[in-house]
Amino acid sequence: MQADNSPPGGQSSTPSSPPADPRLRLVDRTMQLYHHEGHALIETLHAAQESFGYLDEGIMHYIAGRLRVPLSRVFAVATFYHAFTLKPPGKHTCVICLGTACYIGGSRAILDGIRDREGIAAGETTADGEVSLVVARCLGSCGLAPAGVFDGEVAGRLDPQQVLDRIGRWRHDDPA
């Protein structure tokens, strides 16, 4: 296979602008930390997702070349693990926990509420690119069921109305 050691760009639809996207710094540093060993793949994908928000073909191609891991292996790992996403996330992200305690506590009704008003299901982003809905397997906040995360902030004892209000506020705060 052709090892592609150049930064992403050219034919792919990378969000980075070659040659020296500052967002690649974290990715490069992670790979260096592991001496560009193949087993650093998952850590590197974490770094890439943190920098770019998602994994696109360009960055996967770049990482495959640098770590000397087959392209198909990179894609396989990126799609095997739920932590990685290949689609650009919305401006805001709402995570609803679907762990047992949260399910028993009514998180299904919250998801239904979001579906009915925002028209998105788990893993989807609203058409205007504002809000992404993600479900988590368990946030470990079972004591606060049902729990969710709104742009990184954990909130507990949610009900559908509360969640819809929060999403509504996102829209209100930054008029497009």
Add this chain to the structure above:
Amino acid sequence: MSPEFPKKVRSDLNPSRVLTFRIDGRDVSARADESILIVARQNGIAIPTLCHLDGLSERGACRLCIVEIKGSARLQPACVTYPRQDMEVVTTSERVVAYRRKILELLFTERNHVCSVCVSNGHCELQDLAVELGVSHVRYPYLYPGYPVDASHERFCVDHNRCVLCLRCVRVCDEIEGAHTWDVMGRGITSQVIIDLNQPWGTSETCTSCGKCVQVCPTGALTEKGRSVAEISRRRRFLPYLQMMRERRDER
């Protein structure tokens, strides 16, 4: 595998040790590093397999080769289970045969295996297994997934509707050809074999077009273009040969 932590050879299976055990009531002798599947075949006892292929690494994944071992409640796949002295193996109990049949039925429900319109009709290992195990009907609902067909390669074609996820293609490409063009994306019921970054085969930058994957495919998922229904045939004799040559490379 990593230079930091070098790979080690499995030492608990001593190839120079010979032991005796029983398969279906027959006394057999075997080397400690030969699987129950291999020893059974050497003795003319056929155990059904699907993911196994001579010349490729074992996965123990299709579960069709499960056998009973006396004294153990757990069923074991013959392809990755090694004999112990005086072990008693049963390959054709009613229980394992019934399980094999059900596993095969599950495979039939998973994708769209319509033999009458398949290029592999008559040369299909899934079909042969159904005949061998007497699967005449499927008791579980068909899932009818709608998978695409990728005909972008100039010589080959992949139809995911016929794929049984045995991963022979992935293994032959990685272990024998050394290209690792194939892998599996996703997980669980949504798993699917992929080329490079899940791209059309014809655009692959790593595929050498050697065709080994097509030769090892047990069903009509990977085929050569230009064949019509029931026309395909597979050549696989190169595999054990290549494996042997690779193993002996260090001696030359």
Add this chain to the structure above:
Amino acid sequence: MILHSEDLHRIARDEQDRRDGFRHQVHVCMAAGCLSCGSGEVKQALEAEVARRGLAGRCQVKGVGCLGLCAAGPLVAVDDGATRYQGVQAADAAAIVDALGGSPVERLRCSGDMAFFQRQTRIVTENCGRIDPERIEEYIAAAGYHGLHRALTGMSRQEVIDEVGHSGLRGRGGAGFPAGLKWTAVAKAGDSLKFVICNADEGDPGAFMDRSVLESDPHRVIEGMAIAGYAIGASQGFIYVRAEYPLAVKRVRHALAQAERLGLLGNGIFHTPFTFHIKVRLGAGAFVCGEETALIASIEGRMGRPRPRPPFPAEFGLWEHPTLINNVETFANVAPIIRNGAAWFSAIGTEKSRGTKVFALAGKVVNTGLIEVPMGTTLRDIVFEIGGGIPGGRRFKAVQTGGPSGGCIPSQFLDMPVDYESLAQVGSIMGSGGMIVIDDSACMVDVARFFMEFCMTESCGKCVPCRVGTRQIHDLLARITAGQATPADQATLEDLCDLVRHTSLCGLGQSSPNPVLTTLKYFRDEYHAHIHERRCLAGACSAAGEVV
């Protein structure tokens, strides 16, 4: 810097002196649960209030790990638990400081001051809620790293293994395999390179014990791993922790750096030849990576797909070298065992299940939170005494243990002692310690469907029975809850459960039918009502109700 034993004692003494300098201690819970209810602001407000009154030298406000009663957060404990406050807001800071040394603020007082706190026995969580997890000195002052010192300077490797073996400690990650046997197997494996892995990929939905321990007392796990490394002859450890636990990851990394700085990790620990390093590896959201061989594949940077065992990781583990894998709670028990002796530990618990177990009590129970009880405590004590019973005047229906590999235990077993054998007998498992209380508003068929959906989406897809079987079982359960199933479907359901259980490749596939099998066994009437009467007894499945 490398410590001598005198240094360890000096650090402990200094810390004690520092602590004694304060007349009052105000502990604010800084674990994930309370943080999400605003305990960070509460701590700031208390600090500001203490400073404003010029009490900074006499009253210490400090962030601590989990205080346990997550349901009532943010929690504040005054003078080492003499008084506990719940639901504290920043505005309450003045009242709390006013009350120091006097009578407590009644309106904030923890109603859970009774059984929830009194009935627990703390080994693993002995420091939770008492020490600042970000200061190694506090851990050392609480006898931390004394076990490691004792092992390295006063015990042979075999003696350490024997001590763990004699204690009767069993793996806390699920199956309950005796830790001593596992350690012995790895110690015996002939290889100069071995590894210790701490499994902190707490994937069971409804379980947060490991998260709490890592957030509240990370050094305890590090010390346990180092002792294990010494015992089995490994010099490299890995902590495989869920990326979904950012706070736990941060605290573990912080703790590792502190331990390295003091030479408690690194080369020549306590001036002995023993060398031990620990690296953190992030999980990436795959339940199956709790399985040992899948976890190893994940650390190696691959998809977490289990491989057939044998060979076991004790012989062929990480990069094919002998590897010891235990979970967080197992390692957290090790230092106290070495410090206090096997006899002390084995006196707690039951004949076959020694010691304590940490449970994450959640679901329809008043006092949700983290608890630690001796093995053999009855379910009734846990749910009704410690847990405070069922809220909202509803009736207890079942308790789910062991996550997707476990089962639903009905009320007739409430007086059953909780230990490995008893749980297995009723068709469930101990699991890692998630305990979800289910009340009569839940439909048990729907609960079974929930777990099967989990198993279906978490199946790695390698073996056919789990990959296709879990999907088929899920679809059948969905049909039952929708009121569209026939009696034949129930027979097919039972048939498929049997198949998946006996022919799947790994433990996760094999145990995935457990929630279905236990609900079929104990709540058969609910299946019957859905199928034969198109009715959901709990009134939870709306579709079933409409079909009549």
